[in-house]
Amino acid sequence: MKKIKIALLGAGTVGGGVWEILQTNKDNIIKNCGYDIEVAKILVKDAAKKRKDIVPKDLLTSNYEDIIGDKEIEIIVEVMGGIEPAKDYILKALKSKKHVVTANKALLANHGEEIIKLAKDQGVHLYYEASVAGGIPIVQTLKESLVGNKIQKMMGILNGTTNYILTKMTAEKVDFADALKEAQEMGYAEADPTADVEGYDAAHKLTILSSLAFGTTVKFDEVYREGISKITSIDIDYARELGYVIKLLAIGKEEEGIIEMRVHPTFISKSHPLASVNDSFNAIFVKGNAVGDLMLYGRGAGDLPTGSAVVGDIIAVIKGKDQPPVQIEETASVDKTIKPMGETESEYYVRLIVKDKPGVLGTIASLFGKHNVSLSSVLQKGEGVPSVSLVFITHCTKEADVQEAVEEIMTMEEVVELANLIRVENGKKRMGA
Amino acid sequence: MKKIKIALLGAGTVGGGVWEILQTNKDNIIKNCGYDIEVAKILVKDAAKKRKDIVPKDLLTSNYEDIIGDKEIEIIVEVMGGIEPAKDYILKALKSKKHVVTANKALLANHGEEIIKLAKDQGVHLYYEASVAGGIPIVQTLKESLVGNKIQKMMGILNGTTNYILTKMTAEKVDFADALKEAQEMGYAEADPTADVEGYDAAHKLTILSSLAFGTTVKFDEVYREGISKITSIDIDYARELGYVIKLLAIGKEEEGIIEMRVHPTFISKSHPLASVNDSFNAIFVKGNAVGDLMLYGRGAGDLPTGSAVVGDIIAVIKGKDQPPVQIEETASVDKTIKPMGETESEYYVRLIVKDKPGVLGTIASLFGKHNVSLSSVLQKGEGVPSVSLVFITHCTKEADVQEAVEEIMTMEEVVELANLIRVENGKKRMGA
Structure with missing residues (x-):
């Protein structure tokens, strides 16, 4: 049986889940990747601290050098979360030509470009299925x-x-x-x-x-x-x-x-x-x-579902580890334009609290119209009391137009409050339609 | 730009979809795999026949030797369906060390073992995402x-x-x-x-x-x-x-x-x-x-959704084609026991047509009990007419017990017909529960 050594950075919820899956499903995993996966070390903040973790105490270390310096450890599994020191650890791992599996969404969202580029340059594998939606294989x-x-x-x-x-x-x-x-x-x-x-x-x-x-x-x-x-x-x-x-x-x-x-x-x-x-x-x-x-x-979360995605990634690394990741020059990221929020279009739900006076609805409707916002529904409730809710659903409209309309409406003396403004996603399709 | 030549076997719904996707999304595909995919030849039954297909006439051939003998064609995409000659074509392709992508569920369900083994032995890639559930990436x-x-x-x-x-x-x-x-x-x-x-x-x-x-x-x-x-x-x-x-x-x-x-x-x-x-x-x-x-x-079907899965597979082959598929001895298929249908367990809906006479329900309920079938609901409708529907929902029961109970119940003179027997899958869970 071939063996491969990995290290976990973090022994919290996800780290515990990964550990549990690797033990419980060991036979299945060996059958699927041909390797016996050994967790050689687990990095925690304080290895001496009393803990209820399910991971064995003798694998714990608080010194990352123990892990990065261990030539036998081929895969670093980062499940600690947060930007630092996770970023530093991952960059060091990639520089040491270790493959990396990470579940760290904040890190990838903020520094993904740098990390992905370094992995590419070093010719090692980087997988991050667990960073989005736990066990769902969307990545x-x-x-x-x-x-x-x-x-x-x-x-x-x-x-x-x-x-x-x-x-x-x-x-x-x-x-x-x-x-x-x-x-x-x-x-x-x-x-x-x-x-x-x-x-x-x-x-x-x-x-x-x-x-x-x-x-x-x-x-x-x-x-x-x-x-x-x-x-x-x-x-x-x-x-x-x-x-x-x-x-x-x-x-x-x-x-x-x-x-x-x-x-x-x-x-x-x-x-x-x-x-x-x-x-x-x-x-x-x-x-x-x-x-x-x-x-x-x-x-989308939880120790075992997120662990499932991490373990899937570990096995993907193992299957591909003897071959460098496919390098395609053409996959270089293309710059694309981001649409400013004001230019986006959707329908809108606008709820206003207004004084119940004659003509208020008419004035508001006219102001929407003035800003090119056309209305598809109007609901008025609470008749007879001093303030009433007026609810509008607009047709598809540019965000900036709605915002400007609402801004002008809010200057009306009869309008007490913009209670809410919520976008409406209206591909009115039922499941299977 | 690197080029890769492929051949389609079949120019029907799925073949047309694959062709259309390869043209429409060409830029995207090049960016994702680094190759310009050229459909070099398309096998059809009768190349001379008038057709409304969207594929170009000059790529058509009715002679598989034109394809199998073309050293430049690296991937065979089988989208013709049916067992023969698809099986023969795929085996020949694998023997010629060409990679194969297939959408053929009947073929894989009946001869998957032989085909997968040959691909393994030949060290070439075999992908079949489109054989199950069209565009859904379940494989x-x-x-x-x-x-x-x-x-x-x-x-x-x-x-x-x-x-x-x-x-x-x-x-x-x-x-x-x-x-x-x-x-x-x-x-x-x-x-x-x-x-x-x-x-x-x-x-x-x-x-x-x-x-x-x-x-x-x-x-x-x-x-x-x-x-x-x-x-x-x-x-x-x-x-x-x-x-x-x-x-x-x-x-x-x-x-x-x-x-x-x-x-x-x-x-x-x-x-x-x-x-x-x-x-x-x-x-x-x-x-x-x-x-x-x-x-x-x-x-789960349709030219473009199924084509989406086929094209995804073609790109997977291209990305991996310079490296042989990972060979893991341990992944060899393990023999497992198949449970005979009579041993399976579920709940059952049983609808009987019976003569509306006193005591019938009691006798039927007793016969269910005799065969260890316990009932969770009984519905009787159509009171007063000569024949009525009696509907039973059982608790979780062994299939054989239900079948034996129903067999004995059917011998009753008052029982006109077994109108239906339908299994009930009762993990009563709502989405998100």
Whole structure:
């Protein structure tokens, strides 16, 4: 039996999952790759600290030199997360001609170009399936299966925490704050939930997927980003009434070489396949010019699902390790234009709180019209009270026009508040239609 | 620009799709694989025949020797279908050390072992993503992404024609015969619909997937197979009333080294992700011991979706062609036991037509009990008329017990007919639960 030594950087949730899979499925893995995979060392911050990890204590080290200096270790598996020191460790590993498997979305979203280039220059393998959507094989699907396609559109539910919160708010009619609290109690959300709730995590993942799908290097700060903390039960009720559900979608599109990338709460038709993706599940809907509509659905986080993707990558490295990665000059990343958010087009849900006076609706409608925003639905509720909700759904409109219209509407003395403005993704297609 | 020559065997739907994708997405493909792919020759039955194909006439040949004898052609793309002469052509190609991409499910289901072995022996690449579920990357997902998993269960809607018919019957309450006729008019079903309607096509695909998922070579005739032609609107109504939809499912399971494979109409909870896969769409639900629940959904047929998978495979061959396929002795197929159908377990829907006489229900219930079949629901409709429908849902039961019970029940003078017996797949889980 051939043996191969690997090292894990990190022994947290994902590291533990990888360890467990390598033990539980050992026979299967040997059968699939021909190697017995030995975890030779595991890097942790403090090897002396008492811990409940399932990994054996005698493999732990706090000194990266123990790992990088070990010539027998061929693959470095980075599952520690965060930018530094993960970046430093990965760069050192690549420079030492070790192959790298990483699950680090923040790192790849911010420094992917540098890391991928170094791996290429060093002729070693770099795999990162687990960095996006846990166990769902979307990276491989984009890199391999769909390479004969032009990817026209991607829409993903890429963050399990926010999907859990929105599912909760929709099913149990609770407020954002209560749903977040429950997500924290369930261990789905961190004590500081900003990265999930404000869409940073989904935007990291969209950055990685867009680079792959559109064959260019996009930057994290080119992704428009808006979180779910402003979504209220009232908006969810209006969505339901209008035939939609609200999801935090990561949307990437390419049209005539111009790319658009945005993460924001979105009204999506309740008959769209993504609308039924609930709780902490993730899913990615892809439209290619050959394959048509494709959706991948599964567990976007958790020790074993994410570990499944890491172990798949480790085996891919092992299968290819005796051959350098295929070098194709032509795959050099092409620069493409990013569409400014103001130029993007969609339909919009606009909810205003206004004083219930005659003529207000007319004035608002005229102001929308003045800015080229045409309306498809208007709902008014709460008649007779001093302030009422006015809800508008627009036809497909340029973002800048809607923003300017709303800005002017907000100067009206009768308009109390812009309660919410949510984009509507309206390829009204039901699953299978 | 490096060039590579390939040949297509067949210029029908899929062949035309492959041709179209290679032209439309040429720039993208060059960027992804570094090669300009030239279709050097296309094999057709009668090159002189007038045709409406989109492929250029001057590439056509009816003589396979023109292709096999052309040293410059490195990849043979078999998209003609059928067992012979496709098998002969593929074997000859492999013997000539040409790489092969095939979309031929019937061939692989019946002769996969021989073909895969020859490719291995010859050290050339053989890819067959398009043989199962068109554009959905399930072969690659099983072969690569999920290799760190033990696959415990697969459930697939693998035949678009029958899914279209069942969707039609469910949504529009039409009979099987009318729905089939419409499917034929829409071009979804063949003039002779047997292969689709009786489950042969789905069983071919399940054979291929099971060999991959369970790491063994299963044989087509080891798959239990039952079609949808006996499904009536009455059964669909009962399913709806009980919270189910009826789908033709291809089910593969492995438990403790014992494999079970069956294709049959199935009651599936309407909240299961597969229940919302409608019209001609396909989907495969996979449960791995690490990844958990995973579902892939998309177009299972059609020129461009199937062409997308073929082109993905062609590019995979090109990327790997200068290196022989990884040879792993340990991956040699392991023999596993196939569970006889009588030993499989599930819940059952049994619909009987009985004479409306006192005591009939009691006698039938006792006979079920005698054969260890316990009942979870009983529905009786049509009171007062001479014959009534009696519907039973059983608890989880061994197939042989149910069959024996029904056999004895059918000897009762009061029992007019076994109207239907349909298996119930009851992992009552909703999408995201």
